[in-house]
Amino acid sequence: xxxxxxxxxxxxxxxxxxxxxxxxxxxxxxxxxxxxxxxxxxxxxxxxxxxxxxxxxxxxxxxxxxxxxxxxxxxxxxxxxxxxxxxxxxxxxxxxxxxxxxxxxxxxxxxxxxxxxxxxxxxxxxxxxxxxxxxxxxxxxxxxxxxxxxxxxxxxxxxxxxxxxxxxxxxxxxxxxxxxxxxxxxxxxxxxxxxxxxxxxxxx
Numbered sequence: 001x002x003x004x005x006x007x008x009x010x011x012x013x014x015x016x017x018x019x020x021x022x023x024x025x026x027x028x029x030x031x032x033x034x035x036x037x038x039x040x041x042x043x044x045x046x047x048x049x050x051x052x053x054x055x056x057x058x059x060x061x062x063x064x065x066x067x068x069x070x071x072x073x074x075x076x077x078x079x080x081x082x083x084x085x086x087x088x089x090x091x092x093x094x095x096x097x098x099x100x101x102x103x104x105x106x107x108x109x110x111x112x113x114x115x116x117x118x119x120x121x122x123x124x125x126x127x128x129x130x131x132x133x134x135x136x137x138x139x140x141x142x143x144x145x146x147x148x149x150x151x152x153x154x155x156x157x158x159x160x161x162x163x164x165x166x167x168x169x170x171x172x173x174x175x176x177x178x179x180x181x182x183x184x185x186x187x188x189x190x191x192x193x194x195x196x197x198x199x200x201x202x203x204x
Contacts, residue, residue: 060092068100070126072158079158080133081107082124096128104135108156108187116188117143131158147189148172163187169194
């Protein structure tokens with residue numbers, strides 16, 4: 001069972017959930033205009049799709065916060081912690097996400113609750129329905145045993161507790177370094193696969 005504690009105020013360390021500013025968009029004026037227009041003329045398929053898109057957008061609720069913290073737990077265990085300078089949360093029927101502006105800082109925990117890896121990026125997205133975090137732009141990962149990963153994109157999947165990227169990555173360990181495109185591996189970088197390796201170097 002997944003339990004998600006989303007967007008705690010960083011400045012209130014008492015773990016109180018903050019009250020976010022809701023910005024629901026009004027749908028009644030849009031529906032009135034749409035029905036009036038439909039009664040006067042026959043719409044093309046494209047026009048119908050555009051109107052449906054506007055109506056769907058009006059059903060999205062957004063909330064904002066500054067100096068944010070997010071904690072994701074699973075079976076009572078903390079799995080990932082993330083903080084950023086600003087976040088906006090979108091809640092729609094088929095799309096629930098939180099966009100986080102950086103600098104973004106991440107901690108990933110192992111099964112015992114100890115910090116396993118840390119990561120940094122310029123922005124991030126949490127996809128609630130998929131239970132995934134995506135890190136974007138100048139992504140850096142460092143494990144507790146000094147294994148490091150560099151890329152422009154990295155995804156953490158809760159169900160598998162793995163990280164992956166279709167982009168170019170560089171991994172540096174205390175003994176060697178490898179680069180390539182397409183990466184899948186454990187969050188502690190002790191086991192991974194690079195689909196298209198480009199080179200490997202020994203570290204003296």
